[in-house]
Amino acid sequence: xxxxxxxxxxxxxxxxxxxxxTPQVGPRDALVKVRACGLNHLxxxxxxxxxxxxxxxxxxxxxxxxxxxxxxxxxVRGWRVGDRVLVGAATTxxxxxxxTTGNDNICPYRKxxxxxxxxxxxxxICVPASILLPIPDALSFVEAAxxxxxxxxxxxxxxxxxAIKPGEWVLILAAGSSVGVAGIQxxxxxxxxxxxxxxxxxxxxxxxxxxxDYLVNYAERNFAHEVMRITAxxxxxxxxxxxxxxxxxxxxxxxxxTGRLVTCGGTTGRFGQTDIxxxxxxQISLLGSFAWTAKEFYPVWxxxxxxxxxxxxDRTFPLVETAAAQQYITDRKQFGKVVVVx
Numbered sequence: 123x124x125x126x127x128x129x130x131x132x133x134x135x136x137x138x139x140x141x142x143x144t145p146q147v148g149p150r151d152a153l154v155k156v157r158a159c160g161l162n163h164l165x166x167x168x169x170x171x172x173x174x175x176x177x178x179x180x181x182x183x184x185x186x187x188x189x190x191x192x193x194x195x196x197x198v199r200g201w202r203v204g205d206r207v208l209v210g211a212a213t214t215x216x217x218x219x220x221x222t223t224g225n226d227n228i229c230p231y232r233k234x235x236x237x238x239x240x241x242x243x244x245x246x247i248c249v250p251a252s253i254l255l256p257i258p259d260a261l262s263f264v265e266a267a268x269x270x271x272x273x274x275x276x277x278x279x280x281x282x283x284x285a286i287k288p289g290e291w292v293l294i295l296a297a298g299s300s301v302g303v304a305g306i307q308x309x310x311x312x313x314x315x316x317x318x319x320x321x322x323x324x325x326x327x328x329x330x331x332x333x334x335d336y337l338v339n340y341a342e343r344n345f346a347h348e349v350m351r352i353t354a355x356x357x358x359x360x361x362x363x364x365x366x367x368x369x370x371x372x373x374x375x376x377x378x379x380t381g382r383l384v385t386c387g388g389t390t391g392r393f394g395q396t397d398i399x400x401x402x403x404x405q406i407s408l409l410g411s412f413a414w415t416a417k418e419f420y421p422v423w424x425x426x427x428x429x430x431x432x433x434x435x436d437r438t439f440p441l442v443e444t445a446a447a448q449q450y451i452t453d454r455k456q457f458g459k460v461v462v463v464x
Contacts, residue, residue, distance in 0.1 A: 123244055123245040124245050126182065129179060130179065137445045146248070148195050150251060152195070152250075152251040153191070154249065154254075155191075156187045156242045160270070163387075163451065164271075166448050168181070173392065182240040182241055184247075185236040186209070186242065186267045186268070186269075187208075187235070188208045188257060188267040207254040208257055211235060212234045213233045214233075215230075227414055268300070268458075273422050274419050274422055276305040277421075279411040284360045284411075286309060287359075291356075293345075294334070295345075295363055297325060299456075303434045305362045306329060307332060317352060318334035318336070318337055321341040340369075359377075361381070361382075364387045366390040366391045371394060371396075374401075377406050380406065382406065385409070386411045436459060438461045439460065
């Protein structure tokens, strides 16, 4: 089969399009013919070996494969060859203290598809059949591949960790990113007032179409000052933070007393200065959020299938152009999701 593979970590020149062996199917596995695979910043970190990500080598990335079952192991039940499926995010042990308390997203034995095991930037992927989900009839392969990381992450951040409530003010950073697009939709679904930031008017216009109530161009204005202007110096209840170093201080400054900052990543860097006085004086909460749990993804996937949540596709790239697709999101050209298709 053909795959986008790297044999050493580093620059984009290390990502090659090569013929590699098709995976062998074990008794409890499924071989999936990949039709589409969502692209994420984590795919870039995996190829670079940056942000603490150390994938085994050689490696095939791709976190969000969707396709058709091509072959099933002898012990697999409940699936048929030809079924349209989404490949789940990870395998877990099911037995540790985190798995047994519903926190399988932080299972110490968790193996992320496309990071710890080979992913979907290939013609085929082999995974345990237990992590497959059926793709609703209303969704195309591209739409299915565009949804999990964005909406699973946004749901875990806003619903599970920040516990948003109707009427609260939510600041969504980098609204042009796929997780920003999802964050706007999740916050509006729960009746929140949304302030969205982006670097261009075109991205802000699209954020408004998704339901954002107020818009801030962070390339032109200090978004913390704009938040205070918009909220009459009150501040927001929740900051949806995933940018990192470049925005951290302004994110904390945007919070009202008793506000919550929830973060799922640090694209621009992992360290940020924190005004400790603001933390205790305003009684703010800093909440970490990592991926999503298997249990909470079911309502998310149901809402995506009913098209209540809509993955926004910026553009697609053929599998052979996976390197160009990674460069495209590195250059921050997209609004919404970039998907590799086969």
